[in-house]
Amino acid sequence: xxxxxxxxxxxxxxxxxxxxxxxxxxxxxxxxxxxxxxxxxxxxxxxxxxxxxxxxxxxxxxxxxxxxxxxxxxxxxxxxxxxxxxxxxxxxxxxxxxxxxxxxxxxxxxxxxxxxxxxxxxxxxxxxxxxxxxxxxxxxxxxxxxxxxxxxxxxxxxxxxxxxxxxxxxxxxxxxxxxxxxxxxxxxxxxxxxxxxxxxxxxxxxxxxxxxxxxxxxxxxxxxxxxxxxxxxxxxxxxxxxxxxxxxxxxxxxxxxxxxxxxxxxxxxxxxxxxxxxxxxxxxxxxxxxxxxxxxxxxxxxxxxxxxxxxxxxx
Ligand code: NDP
Numbered sequence: 001x002x003x004x005x006x007x008x009x010x011x012x013x014x015x016x017x018x019x020x021x022x023x024x025x026x027x028x029x030x031x032x033x034x035x036x037x038x039x040x041x042x043x044x045x046x047x048x049x050x051x052x053x054x055x056x057x058x059x060x061x062x063x064x065x066x067x068x069x070x071x072x073x074x075x076x077x078x079x080x081x082x083x084x085x086x087x088x089x090x091x092x093x094x095x096x097x098x099x100x101x102x103x104x105x106x107x108x109x110x111x112x113x114x115x116x117x118x119x120x121x122x123x124x125x126x127x128x129x130x131x132x133x134x135x136x137x138x139x140x141x142x143x144x145x146x147x148x149x150x151x152x153x154x155x156x157x158x159x160x161x162x163x164x165x166x167x168x169x170x171x172x173x174x175x176x177x178x179x180x181x182x183x184x185x186x187x188x189x190x191x192x193x194x195x196x197x198x199x200x201x202x203x204x205x206x207x208x209x210x211x212x213x214x215x216x217x218x219x220x221x222x223x224x225x226x227x228x229x230x231x232x233x234x235x236x237x238x239x240x241x242x243x244x245x246x247x248x249x250x251x252x253x254x255x256x257x258x259x260x261x262x263x264x265x266x267x268x269x270x271x272x273x274x275x276x277x278x279x280x281x282x283x284x285x286x287x288x289x290x291x292x293x294x295x296x297x298x299x300x301x302x303x304x305x306x307x308x309x310x311x312x313x314x315x
Contacts, residue, residue: 009088017259
């Protein structure tokens with residue numbers, strides 16, 4: 001049978017390129033889990049994906065109700081779940097003031113981390129029940145967790161501190177909007193959310209890999225300087241960033257190539273190892289990358305897990 005893969009944020013950028021790469025093989029049915037139904041349908045059409053290879057389902061990660069509704073709708077569809085890809089993200093590098101999810105949580109961490117945390121916890125049982133030979137849960141990470149690199153060292157650096165802000169619910173009322181309790185910084189909030197993504201992947205691995213056989217993985221797909229992720233950046237940045245990445249840092253990767261990379265993590269028989277953060281070298285060969293201390297700290301991972309459980313209403 002065809003595999004079924006859910007990809008969040010498949011309406012543009014990396015998610016769309018991955019959906020297209022997998023749909024084209026004819027071996028996958030892609031559930032495009034998107035907040036804008038029409039945009040996703042149009043994106044699938046213009047990418048040339050054929051109808052029998054995908055379904056668009058509504059999911060707004062910035063609302064716990066929407067996440068729960070999506071899970072209920074998916075269960076009703078009767079499809080098995082073989083692979084889940086947590087890809088969607090918001091990035092607000094120039095925001096002066098925080099914005100909030102439907103549940104009153106700072107938007108970057110609320111969407112990128114907590115929405116995906118609830119989604120993957122609620123779908124874990126479906127993955128357990130699938131009889132697919134290689135089941136995988138993939139959470140897209142970023143280089144910001146890798147302080148061995150130039151990009152990982154650009155300030156403001158990710159730092160979760162003692163997580164007092166997260167524990168307080170990131171609501172800007174009786175708690176800070178930042179995980180470490182500091183003043184709001186949109187670029188840092190994004191980086192912190194990606195650290196949470198990578199810690200969550202490792203905590204899943206420690207808790208569930210042996211029992212379920214599911215492969216838990218994260219990756220840095222390369223710098224895809226052309227995606228919508230940079231849409232909120234100033235115009236001069238958007239003009240100069242792609243050539244900067246192409247010629248100076250040489251980290252640039254096209255959307256198509258990044259989609260092929262993530263598609264490998266979904267389906268390549270040689271990438272079944274669990275608990276790994278995949279990266280690609282300049283010849284586009286995959287390798288197991290090292291994470292920074294912050295992004296691989298076991299006690300932080302378990303603390304993020306426990307606080308997140310409370311915030312999303314699972315504990
Ligand atoms: P895009 O902005 O192109 O894609 C992000 C996707 O997330 C869009 O489809 C967007 O939907 C969706 N999304 C945002 N908010 C929500 C929400 N509340 N509910 C559901 N979907 C939502 O960016 P990229 O493709 O670049 O980013 C994809 C992933 O790659 C992210 O996890 C990012 O952190 C990661 N990444 C990107 C890098 C890069 O250089 N671009 C580098 C490293 C990692 P809509 O289309 O409706 O806006």
